[in-house]
Amino acid sequence: xxxxxxxxxxxxxxxxxxxxxxxxxxxxxxxxxxxxxxxxxxxxxxxxxxxxxxxxxxxxxxxxxxxxxxxxxxxxxxxxxxxxxxxxxxxxxxxxxxxxxxxxxxxxxxxxxxxxxxxxxxxxxxxxxxxxxxxxxxxxxxxxxxxxxxxxxxxxxxxxxxxxxxxxxxxxxxxxxxxxxxxxxxxxxxxxxxxxxxxxxxxxxxxxxxxxxxxxxxxxxxxxxxxxxxxxxxxxxxxxxxxxxxxxxxxxxxxx
Numbered sequence: 001x002x003x004x005x006x007x008x009x010x011x012x013x014x015x016x017x018x019x020x021x022x023x024x025x026x027x028x029x030x031x032x033x034x035x036x037x038x039x040x041x042x043x044x045x046x047x048x049x050x051x052x053x054x055x056x057x058x059x060x061x062x063x064x065x066x067x068x069x070x071x072x073x074x075x076x077x078x079x080x081x082x083x084x085x086x087x088x089x090x091x092x093x094x095x096x097x098x099x100x101x102x103x104x105x106x107x108x109x110x111x112x113x114x115x116x117x118x119x120x121x122x123x124x125x126x127x128x129x130x131x132x133x134x135x136x137x138x139x140x141x142x143x144x145x146x147x148x149x150x151x152x153x154x155x156x157x158x159x160x161x162x163x164x165x166x167x168x169x170x171x172x173x174x175x176x177x178x179x180x181x182x183x184x185x186x187x188x189x190x191x192x193x194x195x196x197x198x199x200x201x202x203x204x205x206x207x208x209x210x211x212x213x214x215x216x217x218x219x220x221x222x223x224x225x226x227x228x229x230x231x232x233x234x235x236x237x238x239x240x241x242x243x244x245x246x247x248x249x250x251x252x253x254x255x256x
Contacts, residue, residue, distance in 0.1 A: 003029040003030070005029075007030070007031045007032070008086070009033050009084075009086035010036060010086070011033060011036065011090060012037070012062065013091030015035070015038075015045075016037075016046075018141065018186070018189060019037070021225050022231050022232075023050065026088075028053070033058075035060070036073055038061065040059075064114055065118055067117075067121045067125075070122055074126055075125070078129045084126055085130070085136050086136060087130075087137075088141075089138070089163075092118070092141060093110065093114045095110060095156050098155075107155055111155040119140055126138065139235055140182070141163070141184060142183040142246060143156075143160040146246065147254060164185070181243055183246045184227055184231055187254075188212045189222035189223065190224070194221070215256055217256060222251060230247055
């Protein structure tokens with residue numbers, strides 16, 4: 001018996017990285033998964049891979065920065081399956097590495113359109129389905145930099161701070177409907193994007209890993225499945241008394 005048997009889940013940003021790992025894990029645990037992303041080829045391949053492995057999944061192209069598009073997809077998924085139990089807001093951008101006084105309005109808006117408004121739009125349109133269900137679970141992807149600051153990627157870190165606060169606000173608002181809202185806050189995870197950066201770093205991946213984990217208690221980079229298993233717990237009924245939590249999945253980075 002799977003930990004998500006019978007549940008219908010929408011995962012945004014599921015064509016690669018942590019979103020893909022989450023979608024695949026959910027399917028292995030019995031969920032019906034709506035794989036959503038802007039990258040149609042990769043998203044279709046993820047959904048097909050899930051089906052080949054014996055799971056249930058379909059792909060929907062969705063732009064999380066476009067409310068009409070988000071509404072269309074969530075309504076279609078809900079109508080096809082008669083309900084929506086889980087929403088995972090994983091889609092996001094990193095954007096420019098600039099301090100506040102160098103950031104343009106265009107830079108700022110590009111990040112907030114996806115990383116903040118994407119969470120807002122998907123939550124807004126998923127919640128009515130969950131109210132009709134009598135409950136549900138929303139899991140947002142924030143970051144350790146939604147909890148602490150540093151001197152890099154200012155727009156991204158501020159956006160993740162907004163996701164951290166929206167997690168708490170929505171948990172407070174929707175608990176009366178038995179809708180739980182939590183977030184995972186990863187540190188550096190070895191996604192395809194990060195692997196590409198690491199391979200171009202002087203000394204390659206081993207040197208990059210030593211540098212990036214020097215402030216962590218566990219001296220290795222995260223793997224997508226490390227985060228996906230935390231999302232699985234928060235999505236499942238095992239966490240039925242957990243809401244409003246921003247969970248660092250960070251190798252002990254924020255413990256030091």
